[in-house]
Amino acid sequence: MGKILVHALCGVSFDAAEGELLTIFGPSGSGKSTLLNLMGGLDRPDEGEIFIDGENILKLGDDKLAELRLTKIGFVFQFFNLLPRLTALRNVKLPLSIAGLAEKEASERAREMLRIVGLEARIDHRPSELSGGEQQRVAMARALINNPKIVLADEPTGNLDTKTGWEIIQLMKRLNEEKGQTFLVVTHDPQIAEVADRTIHLKDGLIEQIKEAQKGKSK
Amino acid sequence: MKLSRISNVAWESMTQRKLRTSLTILSVVIGITAIIGLASLGEGFRLEMRERMQSGFELDNLTLIPGSLFAGLSRERFYDYDVKNISRVSGVKAVTPVMQVGNVTLYNEKNNKTVQAFVATAVNFTEFVEIFPDRFVFENDTQPAEYGDDTIVIGHKVNYPTENDTTPFAIANDTVTVTLQILNQTHIPPFYELNYNFTVGGTLRKTGTSGITNFDYWIFIPLKTARRIYDTEESDLIFVKVYNPEDSETVADQIEALFPLYKVTILVPLTFIKQVDSVLGTVQIFLMAIASISLLVAGVGIMNIMTVSVMERTREIGILKAIGAKSRTVLSMFLMEAALIGIIGGLIGIFAGYGLSYALAYALTGFVQPQNQNTVFQNPEAQPITINPVFSLTWTTMAFVFAVVVCIIFGLYPARKAAKLDPVKALRYE
Numbered sequence: 001m002g003k004i005l006v007h008a009l010c011g012v013s014f015d016a017a018e019g020e021l022l023t024i025f026g027p028s029g030s031g032k033s034t035l036l037n038l039m040g041g042l043d044r045p046d047e048g049e050i051f052i053d054g055e056n057i058l059k060l061g062d063d064k065l066a067e068l069r070l071t072k073i074g075f076v077f078q079f080f081n082l083l084p085r086l087t088a089l090r091n092v093k094l095p096l097s098i099a100g101l102a103e104k105e106a107s108e109r110a111r112e113m114l115r116i117v118g119l120e121a122r123i124d125h126r127p128s129e130l131s132g133g134e135q136q137r138v139a140m141a142r143a144l145i146n147n148p149k150i151v152l153a154d155e156p157t158g159n160l161d162t163k164t165g166w167e168i169i170q171l172m173k174r175l176n177e178e179k180g181q182t183f184l185v186v187t188h189d190p191q192i193a194e195v196a197d198r199t200i201h202l203k204d205g206l207i208e209q210i211k212e213a214q215k216g217k218s219k
Numbered sequence: 220m221k222l223s224r225i226s227n228v229a230w231e232s233m234t235q236r237k238l239r240t241s242l243t244i245l246s247v248v249i250g251i252t253a254i255i256g257l258a259s260l261g262e263g264f265r266l267e268m269r270e271r272m273q274s275g276f277e278l279d280n281l282t283l284i285p286g287s288l289f290a291g292l293s294r295e296r297f298y299d300y301d302v303k304n305i306s307r308v309s310g311v312k313a314v315t316p317v318m319q320v321g322n323v324t325l326y327n328e329k330n331n332k333t334v335q336a337f338v339a340t341a342v343n344f345t346e347f348v349e350i351f352p353d354r355f356v357f358e359n360d361t362q363p364a365e366y367g368d369d370t371i372v373i374g375h376k377v378n379y380p381t382e383n384d385t386t387p388f389a390i391a392n393d394t395v396t397v398t399l400q401i402l403n404q405t406h407i408p409p410f411y412e413l414n415y416n417f418t419v420g421g422t423l424r425k426t427g428t429s430g431i432t433n434f435d436y437w438i439f440i441p442l443k444t445a446r447r448i449y450d451t452e453e454s455d456l457i458f459v460k461v462y463n464p465e466d467s468e469t470v471a472d473q474i475e476a477l478f479p480l481y482k483v484t485i486l487v488p489l490t491f492i493k494q495v496d497s498v499l500g501t502v503q504i505f506l507m508a509i510a511s512i513s514l515l516v517a518g519v520g521i522m523n524i525m526t527v528s529v530m531e532r533t534r535e536i537g538i539l540k541a542i543g544a545k546s547r548t549v550l551s552m553f554l555m556e557a558a559l560i561g562i563i564g565g566l567i568g569i570f571a572g573y574g575l576s577y578a579l580a581y582a583l584t585g586f587v588q589p590q591n592q593n594t595v596f597q598n599p600e601a602q603p604i605t606i607n608p609v610f611s612l613t614w615t616t617m618a619f620v621f622a623v624v625v626c627i628i629f630g631l632y633p634a635r636k637a638a639k640l641d642p643v644k645a646l647r648y649e
Contacts, residue, residue: 037643040541042540042541042642042643042646043643062545062546063545063546063547066540066543066544066545066546067543067545068543069540069541069542069543070542070543070544071543073543075541075542077646081534081537081538081541081646082538083535083538085231085232085235094539094542095542095543097220097224097228098220098539098542098543098544098548099220099543100220100221100224142542146543
C-alpha cells in the first residue's frame with residue numbers, strides 16, 4: 001500500500017495586520033488547524049513562505065523557531081493543553097521559566113496575567129479542579145504571559161458550552177483591543193467567526209472568500 | 220532554561236511517579252551496593268590474606284632444593300662449596316646446609332616410650348638458630364648450655380604425639396636411642412637399621428607450618444654426626460637468610476646463577492605471596508565486573524521505564540515544545556531525570572554497600588575457622604579469619620561516576636526520542 005499525497009492546503013495566501021482579530025472559518029477537514037500550525041512554526045509546509053514581523057520563519061532552524069514561539073507567538077488550544085500536575089499559576093509561568101526568567105518576577109507576572117483573565121481566586125488550583133472555561137482562561141493567560149505579537153487560537157471555544165465559549169471570545173476581543181496584539185482564531189462556529197474584523201473562509205484547503213466585518217455588526 | 224529549573228522540573232516529574240521512581244532507583248542501588256560491597260570486602264580479604272601469609276612465611280628465608288622440580292627423579296645433592304659460594308652473594312645474611320633422613324624411631328629407656336619422627340634433620344645448630352630464631356624456640360625458654368656431637372633436639376609433635384599426651388616423651392638431658400635407616404647405594408630397600416644414643420639438648424615449642432617446613436614433626440641432630448654416620452659430604456637442603464625480604468627475589472636470582480641449569484630450585488616466599496596476592500586481586504576485579512553487570516541491567520531498566528514515560532508524556536512534551544521549549548531543553552529534562560536516578564541510587568548504594576560489607580564482616584568474623592588442626596601443613600596457632608572491610612575513596616568515586624554515567628547513557632535513547640517528537644503529532648497524541 002503506497003502513501004497517498006494529500007494537499008491539506010493549496011494556494012492559501014493572505015496578510016494579517018498588526019492588532020487585527022482574524023478568524024479562519026471552515027468545516028472540519030478544511031485545513032484550518034494545519035494553517036494555524038504552519039503560522040505558529042509548529043509545522044513546515046512543503047512549499048510556500050510565511051512571514052512574521054517581516055521575517056520568513058521557514059528559513060529559521062528548529063531552535064530559532066522554538067525561540068520564535070516562545071517570544072512572539074502564544075497558542076490557545078481546543079483542549080486547553082495545560083499540564084495537569086501544575087497549578088494554574090505554574091502553568092501560566094511555564095513560558096517564563098523556559099525563557100529563564102527569575103522565579104519571583106515570573107510569579108508576579110503570572111499572577112497579574114491571571115488577574116487580567118479574571119482568575120485571581122483560582123491560582124493554586126490544578127486544571128482538574130477548574131471548569132472548562134476557567135481552564136481556557138488559564139491557557140489564554142499562558143499564551144499572553146510572554147507578551148507575544150500573535151496569539152493563535154485553535155477552536156478555543158470548541159470544547160466549551162455556547163455561553164462560556166462566548167465569554168472566552170469576548171475576552172479575546174477585549175485583550176485584542178486593549179493590548180493591540182494580533183489574534184488569529186480558528187473556528188467552525190459562524191457566530192464566533194463574525195466577531196472578527198475579517199474572516200477567512202477555508203474549504204478543502206483553499207480560500208473560498210475573505211469577508212470584511214460590516215461596521216456595527218460585532219456585538 | 221536554566222539547569223536549576225531543569226533539575227526542578229525533572230525532580231517534580233520523578234516525585235509524581237513515586238513508586239516507579241523508587242523502583243528504578245532501587246535497581247541502581249542494588250548494582251552499586253554489590254560493587255561497593257564486593258570491592259570493600261574483597262580488599263579486606265586480600266589484605267587479611269597477605270598479612271597472614273607474611274606472618275606465615277618467613278619472608279627473609281629462601282629454601283634451596285637440589286635439582287629441578289621439572290626433573291623429579293634427579294638425585295642432585297648440594298656440596299659444601301655451594302654453601303661457600305652462596306655466602307658470598309650480596310644480600311645474604313646467613314646460609315646453612317642440612318641433611319634429612321626420613322622415618323626415624325626414638326626410644327627413651329627411662330620411661331620405656333617409643334615415638335616416630337617424620338624427619339630427622341641434621342643441622343649445624345649455631346647457624347640454624349641464626350636462620351630460624353622465631354621457630355627454633357625451646358619449651359620453657361630453656362636453652363642447651365652447648366650443642367655437643369650427640370645433642371638431639373625434639374620437635375613438639377614428636378614429643379607429644381597426640382593431643383592427649385600430657386607427659387612428654389623426653390625432657391632435657393634424657394638419653395634417647397635413635398634408630399636410623401641407612402640407605403644402600405641403590406636407594407632400594409632393604410635398608411640397614413642402626414641405633415645411636417643421643418642426649419636431649421631440649422624440646423621445641425609448638426610453632427606450626429611456615430612455608431614448606433613444620434619443625435613440630437622434626438627432630439634435629441648435629442650435621443657433623445650425621446655426616447660421619449652416613450659417610451657423606453653432601454647435603455639435602457640449604458637454608459639462606461637475606462638481610463632485606465624485599466631483595467629476596469634478586470638474591471634468589473643471583474644464587475640460581477651460581478648453579479648449572481636445573482640443578483637447583485629456590486623457594487622464594489615473596490614470589491609466592493605476590494602471586495597469591497595478584498590472584499586474589501584478579502578474583503576481586505572479576506567479582507566486581509560481575510557486580511557491574513547488575514548495574515547494566517539497572518541501566519536497561521531505566522531505559523525501559525523512561526521510554527514508557529516519554530510515551531505517556533508525549534502530550535506534555537508537545538505542549539512544552541509548542542510554547543517554545545527547544546529540543547535541547549526537552550532532552551536535558553529527561554537526561555536530568557536519568558542523572559538524578561543515578562546520583563540518588565549511587566549515593567544510597569554507596570552507603571548500603573559499605574553498610575552491607577561491615578555487617579557481613581561482623582557476621583562472618585570467627586565464622587571462617589581454619590580446619591584440620593592436626594595436619595602437617597596446618598599452622599596450629601592460626602587465628603580465626605577476621606575481615607576488615609576497606610573504604611576506598613577511589614572506588615567510591617568510581618562507582619558513583621559509573622552509576623551516573625550508566626544512567627545517562629541508557630537515558631539517552633528515551634531522552635532523544637522525547638526531544639525529537641514532532642510537536643503537532645505530540646499535541647494530537649491521546
